[in-house]
Amino acid sequence: MAGLEGDDPPEAEDRADPxxxxxxxxxxxxxxxxxxxxRRERLTRHLDQALRTPLTMINGAPGAGKTLLVADWVxxxxxxxxxWLTTDAAGDGPGMFWAYLLRALRGVGVPLPADTGVPADANRVSPALPARLAAELTARERPVVVVLDEFDRVTAPEIAEQLEFVLHHAGPGLRLVLVTRTEPLLPLHRYRLAGELTEIRGAELAFTPDEAAELMELHGLRLPPTASRALVERTRGWAAGLRLCALAAGQSPDPEAYLKEFEADRSAIADFLLGEVLKRQDxxxxxxxxxxxxxxxFSPGLANAVTGRDDAEAVLARLSRGNAFVEHLGHGLYRLHPLFAEILRAHLRMRRPGLEPGLHRRAAEWLRRSGFLSEALGHGAAAGDWEFTAGALVDDLAIGQFFTGLRSDAVAELFSRMGRESTGPAPELVRAAGRLARCELDGGLxxxxxxQHELMEYDGTSDEAAARLSCALLxxxxxxxxxxxxxxxxAARAAERLREAVPxxxxxxxxELTALLLDHLGSTRLWAGHFEKARAALSTVADSAPGxxxxxxxxxxxxxxxLIDYLNGWLGRAEHKAREALRETERFGLPRPSGSGVERLVLAAVAxxxxxLGQAQALLDTLADTHPAMRDPVLRAGRALxxxxxxLARGDPGAALKAVEPEVPADVVSPWARGGTTLVAAAAHLIEGREETAAGLLLDVPDEQVACAVGAARIQLATGRAAAAVRLLDRVRPEGRAGPAVTVRAALVRAQAADEAGDGVSARGLVVRALEEARRERLRRPFREAGPWIRPYLGTAWPHWLTTGRLAPGAGPPRRRHEPPPPVYEELSGRExxxxxxxxxxxxxxxxxxDxxxxxxxxxxxxxxxxxxxSVNRRNEAVRRARDLDLL
Structure with missing residues (x-):
């Protein structure tokens, strides 16, 4: 009967198909x-598992290297x-498919008896044929490997069902390898669950940078590692893309430059992707x-918004399954292969000139409505719609992104492209934020x-509350x-009122907006010397949830x-907070140095x-004059002091005077900055023998700043006014109001005054108390500055903790023959x-x-x-020296 297997002699099927x-x-x-x-050994080793599992699938995009990988393995x-059988591009019917497969098996010496049958109808096959074939394969002692290349062209469900039947019943006699661009119709989940499936997919097929470098060498090109990584990043390791790049680069006079800068839309890659991927679609x-x-x-929703259709989800899923260079990222998100996207954009500009800005605008509007601000800003800028883009940033209350977070540089760079033609409150606020972020005060203001002038024309509705709150921040x-x-x-009071009108x-x-506002408020209070009010605002920020x-x-x-702790004399607290500040940006991966650098200033002052002194200098060197933050008067005054x-510690009073000579410009005078500057100048004049000049400067030292009052008392004592110095200390009473860096200096002033009055007992007691307080803070400078009078009260051997720094001339005891080596000039770090x-x-x-x-x-x-x-050369010397210095 026509159309059934077995009507022709066996040799006929060797000559003709159905x-x-x-x-x-x-x-x-x-x-x-x-x-x-x-040849990539990692892939061939993986493919060797095909001999142990009934089914193997190599699934990847066009040009991913699937076929050549299997051909090399074979x-x-x-x-x-x-x-080996390459399926027909036209799509074989069941009869044609099985006729070719049987011919492929006989061609490699697999004996199939005559009763297996030969399909005579290209579009159908008798159920007996798969059963007979499975039975024949089951009886084999050694398996036969069947490779079906381009299996994505097999679209008939009955072929997949028949093939799965044979695979299931052939047992160890058959190993089936499918090379495909799409997910085959076979029940892969069952094989996967049973551990009977070997899979190699696109991500594994992608070339690594090392493999890409080897491939380039085969084409006569030697690339440095950075160039290989960049090429793989751009091509995503796509095999065909790398080979086409290598071929084109070989024709270039500068292959490395070509691979770095080639235009994908004007290369063989474009021809391949347009022909093999784009033109295959409807x-x-x-x-x-x-x-x-x-x-x-993009998500399907965004794709629908940009294209004006409602079926993007199904289309994208199909394209992703078909390895059409549309990657599913999970969570409903997709992206195009970067080279494919680059070529498509060029094709879009050619086929639909002028359409691209409108697509960006549609994307920006959808993203803004959906709460994806950063992406909306990027597309708004790409559309050239700066009023929309600036408005989106301001209305979302995101103006603070200019000053903090991981996106500050990106936001600043994006809006740097905004032209002067954009008008309105939002563009002006964005320009102001950009200028002020660079501390360009005049332009920003x-x-x-x-x-602010343009906002005055509004009626006070909540629509512009975010803009007004942004104004308060700036x-x-x-x-x-x-x-x-x-x-x-x-500004803080205005912001508090406006918060109620903002969702x-x-x-x-x-x-970040509230944090920045309170940080600015606390800084100005600190400048004004209102330490407790400043602490309240700054602590609110410091105690907020990290992010x-x-x-x-x-x-x-x-x-x-x-800095407040330091100015109040609490060195340990100051150091702890400063190091905590340094860790704050490190934990979130922000670039270093970042922020204003005030924490490094504090560590330098403590040092x-x-x-x-060496550590102090190194820290001060990090505070460059060109850093925008140096416009901050707190930082400028602190650094100068x-x-x-x-x-002064290095014995250079002239340089000290020069350091505090330029006055820090500010609307109001800072009491602690003025007092500190005056005391430095007085100390410098005193060192150079100008006692009257030094004494005359003390009129400008504010008594309400305890640390400044104690410094003034020390100058008074040095100029022969011991009684006035003691009266000043009695009036300000630093004990209980300040930390050891202040109270130790106050105790030493009293001790020196007692020594000059002949009261050695009181002087000794005050020195002992000062040493006890200073030891906890490792406070050495006051004792270096004290002068020869303190030597008898310290005894013949200074405490080790006090001698781990450089001694001022005449301050320390004379060296003895069996004293330990010279003191340490630099403090050991925590890790050391x-x-x-x-x-x-x-x-x-x-x-x-x-460890x-x-x-x-x-x-x-x-x-x-x-x-x-x-100052040692060996391990045992280091340990002995450390023990001598109480470091262990």
């Missing part, structure tokens, strides 16, 4: 590998029968791909005033930069709280008081102390590295630094 045409022998041929083919399977799908090419990553920042506490207080969810979404958006204001607030005190403690336990370098979770090289670096600072 249509009566000769078999196309190219469909049975294993593809040849080019001379530049790179070429190395000596003695194993491998039947017209509507092509239109969708062209339109979504303007998006980096000019734009801020224009924005006013507070301007007040901070100009040292204007009253203006900062006005709560906006404030919750942008905690990347608020990391910089938290760092700055902690640094300024540290001066501890006589760690610390630098001057460092010069950790290494030193483990060194004392006789741990090896490797053991120390393992501290660092590399051996890092430990060796720390050891070299310890040896240098302790």
């Amino acid at each position: 249509h009566g045409d000769p078999f196309l022998r190219t469909r049975f041929a294993v593809p040849a590998r080019p001379v530049t083919f790179l 070429a190395h399977r000596d003695g194993l029968p491998v039947a 017209a509507q799908t092509q239109d969708l791909l062209l339109r979504v090419s303007v998006l980096d990553r 000019a734009h801020l005033r224009r924005a 006013e507070a920042l301007a007040a901070r930069l100009t040292g204007a506490p009253a203006r900062a207080e006005d 709560d969810d906006l404030l919750e979404r942008h905690p 990347a958006a608020t990391a910089l204001p938290r760092e700055d607030s902690l640094g300024r709280l540290a 001066v008081d501890r006589d760690e 610390t630098t001057a005190r460092l010069h 102390r950790d290494v030193l403690r483990r060194l004392a336990l006789t741990m090896s370098t490797q053991e120390i590295a393992a 501290l979770y660092v590399s051996v090289n890092t430990v060796k670096t720390h050891l070299k630094s310890v040896y240098r600072k302790l």
Whole structure:
């Protein structure tokens, strides 16, 4: 009967297919590998598992290297029968498919009896054929490997069902390898669950940078590692893209430059992707791909908004399953392969000129409505609609992104492209924020005033409340930069009123705005000398929930709280807060140095008081004059004072005077800055013998600042006014009001006054008390400055903690023959102390590295630094020296 198997003699099927045409022998041929083919062992090792599982699937995009990978693997399977069949592009019917598959099996020596049958109808096959074939394969002692290349062209469900039947019943006699662009119709989940499926997908097929470099070498190109990584990043390791790039680069006079800068839309890559991917889709799908090419990553909802259709979800899912260079990222998000997107955008501009800005605008509007502000800003800028883009930033209460968080540089760069033609409150506020972020005060204030003037024309509705609150933030920042506490207080009160008109969810979404406002307010209060009020505002920021958006204001607030502690004489507290401030931005991966740097200033000031002068200088060097934050009067005054005190400690009064000579510009005078500057100048004049000049300056020292009053008392004592010095101390009573850096100096002034009055007992008691207080803070500077009078009260041997710094001339006791080596000039870091403690336990370098979770090289670096600072050359010498100095 026509159409049934077995009507023709067996030899007939060797000559013709069911249509009566000769078999196309190219469909049975294993593809040849080019001379530049790179064998990748990691993939072939994985593919070896195909011999242990019934089903293997190599699934990837066009040009991913699937076919050549399997062809290379087959070429190395000596003695194993491998039947190769490339499916028909037209889509075989069941009869045609099985006729070719049976011919492929016989062609590699698999004996199939005559009763297996031969399909005579190209579109159907008897159920007996799969059953007979499965039975024959089951009886084999060795399996036969069947490779079906381009299996994505098999679209008939009955073929997949018949093939799965054979695979299931053939048992170990058959190993099926499918090479496909799409997910096959077979029940993969069952094989996967049973552990009977070997899978190699697109991500694994992608070339690594090392493999890409090897491939380039096969093409005669040698690339440095950075160039290989960049090429893989751009191509996502796509095999065909890399090969096409290599071929084109080989024709270029500068191959490396070509690979770095090639235009994808003008290369063979474009021809490949347009021909193999885009043109295989229907017209509507092509239109969708062209339109979504303007998006980096997108959901079906965004794709619908950009394309004006409602079926994007199904289309994108189909394209992703079909490896059409549409990647599913999970969570309902997709993206195009970067080269494909680049080519599509160029194609879009050619086919639909002028459409791209409108697509960006649609995307921006949808993203803004959906709460994706950063993406909305990018598309608004790409559309050239700056009124929309600036309005989105301001209305979302996100103006603080100019000053903090991981996006500050990106936001500043994005709006740097905004032209002058954009008008309105929002663009002016954005311009003001950009200028003030760079501490360009005049330009920032000019734009801020224009924005405020335009806002006056509104009727006070909640629509512009976010803009007015943004104005308050920028006013507070301007007040901070100009040292204007009253203006900062006005801005804070205005912000408090406006908060009620702003939706709560906006404030919750942008905690950086409140944090920045309070940080600016606290800074101006600190400048004005209102330490407790400043502490209240700054502590609110420092105690807020950690987050990347608020990391910089938290760092700055902690640094300024540290400065308040320092000015009040609490060195330990100041150091702790300053180091906590340094860790704040590190924990969120923000670049270093970041923020204002006030915490490094505090650490430098503490180092001066501890006589760690090298460390102090290194910290001060990080506060560059060109840093925008140096417009901050608190930072400028603090740096000038610390630098001057460092010069005094080094015995250079002229340099100290020069350091405090330029007056810090500000709307109001800071009492602690003025008092500190006056005391430095007085001390410098005193060192140079101008006692009357020094005494005359004390009239400008404010008594309400306890630390300044104690410094003034010391100057009075040095100029022969001991009684006046003691009366000043009795009036301000620093004990109980200030920390050891102040009370120790006060005790030493009283001790020197008692010594001059002949009351040695009182003087000794005061010195002992000062030593006890200073030891806890490692406070050395006051004793270095004290002069020869203190020597008898310290005895013949100074405490070790006091001699771990450089002694001022004449201040310390004379060296004796058996004294320990010279004192340490630089303080050991915390990590160096950790290494030193483990060194004392006789741990090896490797053991120390393992215990501290660092590399051996890092430990060796720390050891070299310890040896240098302790002036030793060996481990045992370092331990002995550290014990002599009470470091262990």
